[in-house]
Amino acid sequence: xxxxxxxxxxxxxxxxxxxxxxxxxxxxxxxxxxxxxxxxxxxxxxxxxxxxxxxxxxxxxxxxxxxxxxxxxxxxxxxxxxxxxxxxxxxxxxxxxxxxxxxxxxxxxxxxxxx
Amino acid sequence: xxxxxxxxxxxxxxxxxxxxxxxxxxxxxxxxxxxxxxxxxxxxxxxxxxxxxxxxxxxxxxxxxxxxxxxxxxxxxxxxxxxxxxxxxxxxxxxxxxxxxxxxxxxxxxxxxx
Numbered sequence: 137x138x139x140x141x142x143x144x145x146x147x148x149x150x151x152x153x154x155x156x157x158x159x160x161x162x163x164x165x166x167x168x169x170x171x172x173x174x175x176x177x178x179x180x181x182x183x184x185x186x187x188x189x190x191x192x193x194x195x196x197x198x199x200x201x202x203x204x205x206x207x208x209x210x211x212x213x214x215x216x217x218x219x220x221x222x223x224x225x226x227x228x229x230x231x232x233x234x235x236x237x238x239x240x241x242x243x244x245x246x247x248x249x250x251x
Numbered sequence: 252x253x254x255x256x257x258x259x260x261x262x263x264x265x266x267x268x269x270x271x272x273x274x275x276x277x278x279x280x281x282x283x284x285x286x287x288x289x290x291x292x293x294x295x296x297x298x299x300x301x302x303x304x305x306x307x308x309x310x311x312x313x314x315x316x317x318x319x320x321x322x323x324x325x326x327x328x329x330x331x332x333x334x335x336x337x338x339x340x341x342x343x344x345x346x347x348x349x350x351x352x353x354x355x356x357x358x359x360x361x362x363x364x365x
Contacts, residue, residue: 178257229296239298
């Protein structure tokens with residue numbers, strides 16, 4: 137069990153470019169979450185999946201953001217036409233099954249800097 | 252909507268002393284979990300302790316314990332015998348029984364003074 141893996145760990149991009157982050161959850165975890173965290177703030181919920189089904193998207197997730205989880209394994213978070221306000225750390229987390237008793241495990245995050 | 256409030260942006264404690272971090276939350280649900288997560292400078296979020304809302308007994312994990320006051324919607328974290336490795340951001344979090352989302356507070360940065 138290697139934990140939740142996120143790539144790339146750091147990304148610097150020019151405003152207007154597209155970026156994609158990948159998350160590999162812990163094996164057989166069927167819940168996968170994406171959060172955004174800015175400096176000095178707590179993580180903000182973006183979206184989550186049960187297997188390949190996207191259950192909910194936060195209103196924070198504008199039309200420029202899209203997340204997928206094909207085949208219920210890894211997930212990608214794409215940001216199109218990046219803006220400086222998108223600069224943040226994007227956290228991925230996974231959980232073995234639905235239900236509160238199961239702990240959510242976080243990855244180390246992917247830092248995005250838009251210049 | 253549920254909210255989580257941490258009113259202490261920063262706190263400091265002498266090594267080996269005890270410190271309490273505060274958290275309040277708001278919800279209309281009766282079925283939920285509460286958590287404290289630690290985020291060290293390496294940034295990976297680590298679960299410290301969790302509390303089931305239906306349990307009256309306060310959770311403990313070694314040097315970490317909580318004071319869960321359900322009626323007051325308060326969930327404080329006590330760290331005993333503070334160690335240098337406890338220095339981190341601490342986030343209080345609420346997990347809904349209805350939809351499994353976790354909502355975080357803004358965090359408290361804890362400094363350990365040698």
